[in-house]
Amino acid sequence: MNIPGIFITGTGTDIGKTVVTAGLARLFNKAGVKVLPVKPAQSGGVRQPNGKLGSPDGDVYKSAGAEWNVEIQCPYIFEPACSPHLAAKLAGVELDVSSIAGKVRSLEGSGTLLVEGAGGVLVPLNGKSTMLDLMKELSYPVVLVAGNKLGTINDSLLSLMALKQAGVKVCGVIMTACEGPAPSEFGMAEDNIRSIENFSGVKVLSSIPYISDWNVDELRCWEEVDRALSGINISSF
Ligand SMILES: Nc1ncnc2c1ncn2[C@@H]1O[C@H](COP(=O)(O)OP(=O)(O)OP(=O)(O)O)[C@@H](O)[C@H]1O
Numbered sequence: 185m186n187i188p189g190i191f192i193t194g195t196g197t198d199i200g201k202t203v204v205t206a207g208l209a210r211l212f213n214k215a216g217v218k219v220l221p222v223k224p225a226q227s228g229g230v231r232q233p234n235g236k237l238g239s240p241d242g243d244v245y246k247s248a249g250a251e252w253n254v255e256i257q258c259p260y261i262f263e264p265a266c267s268p269h270l271a272a273k274l275a276g277v278e279l280d281v282s283s284i285a286g287k288v289r290s291l292e293g294s295g296t297l298l299v300e301g302a303g304g305v306l307v308p309l310n311g312k313s314t315m316l317d318l319m320k321e322l323s324y325p326v327v328l329v330a331g332n333k334l335g336t337i338n339d340s341l342l343s344l345m346a347l348k349q350a351g352v353k354v355c356g357v358i359m360t361a362c363e364g365p366a367p368s369e370f371g372m373a374e375d376n377i378r379s380i381e382n383f384s385g386v387k388v389l390s391s392i393p394y395i396s397d398w399n400v401d402e403l404r405c406w407e408e409v410d411r412a413l414s415g416i417n418i419s420s421f
């Protein structure tokens with residue numbers, strides 16, 4: 185791989201970014217490419233018995249077999265489950281795009297970085313900058329994660345429009361189905377994919393189906409993610 189990292193953003197929160205990031209880590213590892221997942225700003229950190237905050241997203245990467253050290257791969261972690269700008273404010277911390285980017289860049293060379301954003305493209309990091317500013321600063325190619333459900337065409341096209349307008353390179357969309365199976369009526373699931381590609385000119389790289397009784401500790405779940413992502417040519421990043 186000749187890129188230092190990939191940025192995984194989404195059309196919103198709870199849309200499947202962590203599962204996609206972990207799945208990409210497995211795909212790259214299988215191809216012999218060392219990767220390091222990074223969660224630069226985590227809200228909703230979970231208090232550990234040692235008093236420190238743990239990253240729920242990091243725990244998922246670890247369950248998928250990826251390397252994970254919260255102290256290194258998650259530089260900013262906050263307990264309240266709210267937007268990072270608010271969580272940081274409540275903690276008396278000033279989030280700053282260049283400091284976050286610096287911490288991410290310090291990991292370059294330890295493997296291709298798979299950087300997961302928080303929430304969607306325009307989630308604030310402070311009173312003046314958003315996740316999009318971090319993407320611009322890092323200038324890694326971006327993958328957009330979108331849920332295959334009613335409303336996704338609008339959500340996806342708006343996100344892609346903002347990314348394009350900012351001059352960020354988008355390498356593709358990965359569809360997921362977190363809340364239930366992708367809608368089968370009226371051929372909606374396939375039409376969502378076709379419409380996103382048609383109006384944006386961005387390719388949908390893969391679709392991860394709804395996996396019933398999702399459990400990060402069960403190999404069958406990761407094997408299903410692996411199958412869904414297996415068609416992605418990693419050299420296209
Ligand atoms: N393919 C799937 N099938 C079934 N359930 C899924 C699938 N992918 C994700 N989920 C469920 O959806 C939830 C949200 O997924 P995920 O944590 O990947 O979202 P996210 O976009 O990373 O959220 P956040 O904004 O909090 O980082 C997961 O906890 C899991 O329960």
Ligand SMILES: [Mg+2]
Binds near residue numbers: 201202241300
């Ligand atoms: Mg996540």
